[in-house]
Amino acid sequence: MLIRVAARNALRNGRRTAYTVLAVAFGLLCLIVFQALKVGLHAEMVRSTVELDAGLVQIHGVGYEPNLASLKPLPEPEKVVKGLINAGATGWALRTRVPALLLAKEKSSTVLLTGIDPEREPSVTFVSARITKGAYPDRSGGVLLPENLAQPLGVGVGDEVSLMAQDASGRAVVRKFRIGGLYRTALQSFDRTHLFIEGGALREFLRAENVYTEAVAVNEPGDEATLAAQLRASLDPAKFQVRTWKEAAPDVDQLIRLNDSTMGLLIAIVFAIVAMGIVNTMSMAVFERFREVGVMLALGARPRTVFTLIVLESTAIGVLSAALGTLLGVAACGYLAKYGVDLTSLTSSNEYFATSHILKARLTLPDLAWENGLTILTASLAGVLPAAKAVRLEVVEALGHV
Amino acid sequence: MSEPLLAFSGVTRTFGAGQGEVRALGPLTLTIGEGEFITVAGPSGSGKTTMLNLAGLLDKPSTGEVFLKGAATSPLSGEGRARLRREAIGFVFQEANLLPVLTALENVEFSLLLRGEGERGRRERAFSALELVGVADQADKFPAAMSGGQRQRVAIARAIVSGPSLVIADEPTASLDRETGAGVVALLKRINRDSGTTFLLASHDTMVIDAASRVILLRDGRVVV
Numbered sequence: 325m326l327i328r329v330a331a332r333n334a335l336r337n338g339r340r341t342a343y344t345v346l347a348v349a350f351g352l353l354c355l356i357v358f359q360a361l362k363v364g365l366h367a368e369m370v371r372s373t374v375e376l377d378a379g380l381v382q383i384h385g386v387g388y389e390p391n392l393a394s395l396k397p398l399p400e401p402e403k404v405v406k407g408l409i410n411a412g413a414t415g416w417a418l419r420t421r422v423p424a425l426l427l428a429k430e431k432s433s434t435v436l437l438t439g440i441d442p443e444r445e446p447s448v449t450f451v452s453a454r455i456t457k458g459a460y461p462d463r464s465g466g467v468l469l470p471e472n473l474a475q476p477l478g479v480g481v482g483d484e485v486s487l488m489a490q491d492a493s494g495r496a497v498v499r500k501f502r503i504g505g506l507y508r509t510a511l512q513s514f515d516r517t518h519l520f521i522e523g524g525a526l527r528e529f530l531r532a533e534n535v536y537t538e539a540v541a542v543n544e545p546g547d548e549a550t551l552a553a554q555l556r557a558s559l560d561p562a563k564f565q566v567r568t569w570k571e572a573a574p575d576v577d578q579l580i581r582l583n584d585s586t587m588g589l590l591i592a593i594v595f596a597i598v599a600m601g602i603v604n605t606m607s608m609a610v611f612e613r614f615r616e617v618g619v620m621l622a623l624g625a626r627p628r629t630v631f632t633l634i635v636l637e638s639t640a641i642g643v644l645s646a647a648l649g650t651l652l653g654v655a656a657c658g659y660l661a662k663y664g665v666d667l668t669s670l671t672s673s674n675e676y677f678a679t680s681h682i683l684k685a686r687l688t689l690p691d692l693a694w695e696n697g698l699t700i701l702t703a704s705l706a707g708v709l710p711a712a713k714a715v716r717l718e719v720v721e722a723l724g725h726v
Numbered sequence: 727m728s729e730p731l732l733a734f735s736g737v738t739r740t741f742g743a744g745q746g747e748v749r750a751l752g753p754l755t756l757t758i759g760e761g762e763f764i765t766v767a768g769p770s771g772s773g774k775t776t777m778l779n780l781a782g783l784l785d786k787p788s789t790g791e792v793f794l795k796g797a798a799t800s801p802l803s804g805e806g807r808a809r810l811r812r813e814a815i816g817f818v819f820q821e822a823n824l825l826p827v828l829t830a831l832e833n834v835e836f837s838l839l840l841r842g843e844g845e846r847g848r849r850e851r852a853f854s855a856l857e858l859v860g861v862a863d864q865a866d867k868f869p870a871a872m873s874g875g876q877r878q879r880v881a882i883a884r885a886i887v888s889g890p891s892l893v894i895a896d897e898p899t900a901s902l903d904r905e906t907g908a909g910v911v912a913l914l915k916r917i918n919r920d921s922g923t924t925f926l927l928a929s930h931d932t933m934v935i936d937a938a939s940r941v942i943l944l945r946d947g948r949v950v951v
Contacts, residue, residue: 325835333827621808622784623837624808627804629840719784723784
């Protein structure tokens with residue numbers, strides 16, 4: 325019955341309640357949309373990081389560093405592969421990666437040369453889908469060059485370039501390779517440095533038969549911790565270092581956490597404003613009903629009953645607002661999930677958007693649940709102040725209120 | 727002699743402090759027995775409402791003591807006084823003061839809800855009370871859709887539904903026309919006679935004064951008669 329009374333009280337001054345509900349619903353709408361866009365943004369950033377090169381989890385030999393000039397072999401690659409299969413990785417590949425110098429005509433450029441398994445590598449990166457000319461590396465030994473590098477060097481598919489690197493024994497080796505294909509990921513920093521070649525050809529060039537430097541694995545986003553834990557359990561930590569994408573690309577992880585903090589601040593500000601609006605509405609409502617409160621207290625109502633009634637009324641406003649805000653928020657997110665926001669002009673040179681420049685909203689049920697919970701909780705808490713004021717009323721004074 | 731239902735012993739009630747202090751009532755010493763139908767009469771400002779507020783445990787005396795069923799009420803906490811009001815006292819206000827968002831039936835039920843009664847029994851008892859006061863046909867109406875007399879009858883039903891020992895009514899006919907007022911007074915009198923409930927009313931209305939088994943006349947906060 326108290327809920328009925330609270331709900332009817334909430335609807336008593338329809339216009340005032342409607343304005344409050346609209347204001348709170350707008351706050352929730354903003355929260356739902358911003359949160360969904362943020363989740364979409366983060367998903368895109370993670371996807372770009374993971375699918376461009378890093379994978380969800382990387383395995384190297386202990387002591388490996390990306391800028392080592394000499395080969396740092398991955399020990400027991402068969403054991404690593406077995407560990408990856410057992411851990412349930414949906415995609416994995418072994419790579420041999422060394423820094424090299426690319427010489428073309430009179431020009432040169434330092435690059436990162438990666439020997440890949442053409443069968444497995446497409447399961448961990450999307451580079452194979454970004455071929456603009458020629459073909460993905462195969463057993464014929466052609467090198468895949470980024471367009472952004474080929475152009476200034478004045479070379480193209482079918483031309484020869486020389487690559488210089490340190491072989492397995494640390495000696496400098498140079499060999500000519502034919503350019504088999506060109507690619508473009510739209511991420512200039514990546515495109516300027518990454519060259520790909522069939523792994524066997526690279527290892528033969530480096531005189532490093534069966535030498536791999538890293539294994540990369542992918543799974544569902546968010547599975548990195550589980551996958552890494554399973555791998556760490558099966559691989560000797562004295563020999564292997566297992567890193568998640570968060571450890572391999574801490575800048576992305578930090579940026580995501582920074583975004584979360586900023587969003588938290590924004591939520592606090594929006595909901596402080598929302599709470600003040602409800603406090604104002606409820607204070608007005610309670611002030612108008614001092615006499616009714618007095619009657620209830622005279623009839624023997626416990627202060628906590630009056631308190632509950634007012635907080636319930638405030639909660640009812642929260643529930644109405646949550647329903648409207650959710651309706652509008654879900655509709656807006658539906659649109660933004662389908663069409664997205666084109667951020668090409670803002671992200672074309674940004675490594676966090678290598679896979680797509682369209683930011684799409686990603687609404688999740690847990691997000692929708694906490695957003696609604698927060699709205700209703702804010703509304704309930706906003707009722708506490710007016711309710712506390714009401715229960716402190718002297719009965720006689722309240723009964724005499726006009 | 728049986729214990730009085732309500733007793734005032736040297737009760738005063740003052741408002742303000744220092745030079746601005748005003749004594750609204752007392753010193754007042756009197757007893758009210760069970761089953762009495764008492765009208766407190768007197769001009770405006772004579773202390774009628776103050777006396778009723780003290781009798782209904784809505785207010786505390788400045789000095790002296792109010793006893794209900796022989797027990798001093800001053801030491802009681804706010805919650806203790808609220809409990810006594812729920813269990814032993816019914817109120818009828820000048821303008822009915824029904825909760826506007828509740829129907830007639832729900833208004834009466836509300837009083838039982840405060841006593842913690844279950845929904846099923848609550849509904850039946852509330853409807854019986856409305857039948858008793860003759861407005862059962864208004865059960866589903868909201869106060870705004872009822873006449874002043876009907877509202878006051880619903881307020882009476884709300885006051886008596888829990889079977890209180892004492893019903894306090896402050897100017898129960900003041901906002902009603904004479905004929906409707908007469909009906910309300912007759913109703914109160916009938917309840918008093920049939921159930922033995924004690925009534926303490928404040929009124930200028932001669933009809934209410936005439937109906938009383940005892941009249942307490944107040945002037946300047948003191949009992950004159």
